[in-house]
Amino acid sequence: SYELTQPPSVSVSPGQTASITCSGDNLGNKYPSWYQQRPGQSPVLVIYQENKRPSGIPERFSGSNSGNTATLIISGTQAMDEADYYCQAWDSSTVVFGGGTKLTVL
């Protein structure tokens, strides 16, 4: 079965750029999306189809993709960005989530 691999944790200082990676075979062709989940809350879509932002998501959130690795980039990270982040991709008719990355803003 298809798998997506994320680092368990990433730390960043306020105002700096955070990068969270998601790796999977041929991921670039599987429309990766990213979700933010704060403690006790439902997931929120922040990036879809590699680098598109839904309305209401700050411009500091962006995405990139290089074949087998998708990256969520948060520029000028703020304390409110501290959360779990999950990548998601489509594989045939199923959906796969990465294991999640806890972003800590120190």
Added chain:
Amino acid sequence: EVQLVESGGGLVKPGGSLRLSCAASGFTFSSYSMNWVRQAPGKGLEWVSSISSSGDYIFYADSLKGRFTISRDNAKNSLFLQMSSLRAEDTAVYYCARDPGRYGDPYDYWGQGILVTVSS
């Protein structure tokens, strides 16, 4: 305003059954594919099942092995998940989420989730 509200969760004994519902409002329900995603306590997100806008296409995670059944009632703007032969490992918060229905579309709105606890 798009709203998805899950209900029907609770405590159930191993081997028991439970039916979850998701009431949708604020959008044309019959135009969207719908999905169930679960999250075990302290764990990550796990895709459970998807159903197309018309209900003609249905998909399940292999791990469920036929124990769960997804369905929808477009006349009542509702999504359902019938769960049977429940196990302790099915304990999780269950979310319903919508997507526009094209391959690769994201889950753009999620419900608040409903807790299912399987325990004797």
